[in-house]
Amino acid sequence: MVLGKVKTLAVCFDYLNDNNVPVYSGGDSVSGRVIIEVTGEVRVKTLNITARGVAKVRWTESRNAGANTAYTQNYTEEVEYLNHSDTLIGEERDEDSPEEALTVLNTGLHEFAFSFLLPQMPLATSFEGKHGSVRYWVRAELYRPWLLPFKVKKEFTVFEHIDINTPLLLAPQAGTKDKTLCCWFCASGPISLSAKIERKGYTPGESIQIFAEVENCSSRVVVPKAALSQTQTYFAKGKARQLQQQMAALRGDTIPQGKSQSWDGKLLHIPPVSPSILDCPLIRVEYSLVVYVDIPGGLNLSLSLPLVIGTIPLHTFTNRTSSISSYCSTISWPERPEAPPSYSDLLVTEEQRWGCLERCEGSEVNEEDQGTLRAYITEFRYQPPPLYSEVDPNPEPGCGGQEVRRPDLCPSR
Template sequence: MVLGKVKSLTISFDCLNDSNVPVYSSGDTVSGRVNLEVTGEIRVKSLKIHARGHAKVRWTESRNAGSNTAYTQNYTEEVEYFNHKDILIGHERDDDNSEEGFNTIHSGRHEYAFSFELPQTPLATSFEGRHGSVRYWVKAELHRPWLLPVKLKKEFTVFEHIDINTPSLLSPQAGTKDKTLCCWFCTSGPISLSAKIERKGYTPGESIQIFAEIENCSSRMVVPKAAIYQTQAFYAKGKMKEVKQLVANLRGESLSSGKTETWNGKLLKIPPVSPSILDCSIIRVEYSLMVYVDIPGAMDLFLNLPLVIGTIPLHPFGSRTSSVSSQCSMNMNWLGLSLPERPEAPPSYAEVVTEEQRRNNLAPMSACDDFERALQGPLFAYIQEFRFLPPPLYSEDPNVPWLLCVDSDEQQCGIVKALGKETVILSALEASTRSPLCPALMRRGSFPLP
């Protein structure tokens, strides 16, 4: 008898969504079929499936042992989420080559169904990183007598859902920073930066509305910018390896001395990226919005606002619980924001991100020059109209006190006060006539006068 051949062995999943992408969550039942096509009759000992989900990290570091001796230190760690095995044809023992242990499969196409349930405990979201990954897969193995087994592995995606409608992710994020440039005995005016975003949680495909005010009282030309960063952290053997990658960025207008720029909801779109991973013990993926001022010849002025990229999009206000709406309203009042009813909710993560896009790693950040790269694709998605009441400029605040200050090299002290677009700096002699505290200033800092 002439034995046939295996023409194809494939795995297909029964998808739970309309996009025909195999996406699952904790507690879901993963079902599918192993498709076998043969030409002629074949004898089979067994057809098995093996399903597994695990997170794994690995990296190496070079160590110097002295005396011109170096070695490589390996760091590896693994967490298993589930491990399932099943036999679709035959029996457990693959080393049994007796005639009684064979199953005959006739020519044609054959389907063998399988199913298993994912654990109810939280699972890490599928992820491919620089030094680690979170993977879920099903492997089929066809064993035949006196022949090598035919093996096939196919991955599926798991999302540990993050609902951005929770109060902690609806709370606005804000911050303020300033910087004074010093060169030897000369001190220029301050550069001040304040920024706000309406909430902490977003989903891919949304645009972050950035409200910011940048005031340049220095003598240099500065440029305000903003960027979204992804930070991947990998843990093994008590060590941590971190990778920071640029996701998206934008650039404002250059500011000359004495100028101010205001961003009234400047849009920065979130491209298709992996959701935040916050519950895995060996891999952590976090995001942040960095609003900063590019200062030539000096350290930039940075302001970091944390972000969480979720999978369940924002619901209209009307569909939220009263507690969530109350929490959001309270925080909005604190920031001086007034939001109207939201439009239609943005798309969910699964609707925006394709399987191919999820597998593509982000381009790593090589240097600060990467900020200059333009974000590809349309930046404008949807502008939500609402009023923003920014705080007064530092120079416009009538309550700004006179400040005693010492410059960075601790060689000069004086009193400064912002007056309109100018800054008055009194000498140490003039300062001593206005305040008895000036002789006591022997350390760096600024102190309000009584």
């Protein structure tokens, strides 16, 4: 008897984004299919899937301890966010046993659906770095009698959403620094730098408006610059290791001595970068806008403004609210408001009331409604307001109808 062969074993996800990449977040349902293509007749014991999510950190440090001796220390840590398994064909796999029931797959394509829920807790965003990573995947394992298992793994992406429409991330960021250059024989004037941005939170694809002022009172020619900096921090065994990268940069014009330069909303575009990772115990990914003055032959004057790269962009109504607020601040309101109308202007005269009755009698309503309406209008009178009295006509229990000199001593109804 000629046994069949497995041509294809693949994992496909049902939900894909615009780039055909499966993207999920905490609490979402992950669903998909395991596709098996066979030729001939294939006997299967079990088909299992395993979903896992792991944050892993690893780096090595070496130290020389003498002429010919080197000391090497490995730092490794791992945190598990997801561990789910399910059996799509057969029962839980056991050692090869003739009593196990087998499932026969004939020639063609066979699909087996799967689904599971991601944990409701905050999950670390998928990330790939030099010394660590955060990965999520689904592994399918096909077991057949007397043959090695057939395995395939497919990764999916998890985003821990960061909404930049929060008061903390919408707050402006600003700072000021100055520096004086000097040497053994001379001293020059200071170089001052001030910078401001509209908010702290941004999303990839946006541009940061930079407002900056640089004053060069030194004897050197300097250049203002700005850069988007990413800082990756890895933690393992009580130690930390950092890696900094420049993701985007821009350059201003040179500033001769005694001159100054202003940036009135100079734009720095944010490229496609990983969102900030702030809650993972092993990996942190942080961003900052570094505005600095490049000083030839000296240390740069640098100013760092913290940033958070989020996943939920700025709402349109937020921009509209800020524009309305700025518009209202420019309106010149009258110094004194208009006085309200007097009570006599609102008083209904007897002629107006009888005119209302005549109009009601001429309208097309039944006699019962006319009588009710006439009785209501006849009885209704606009009486003048009661005269003011310092004695409360309806005193609270315990007040005894005493004179009310202060409202807080005996509040009236």
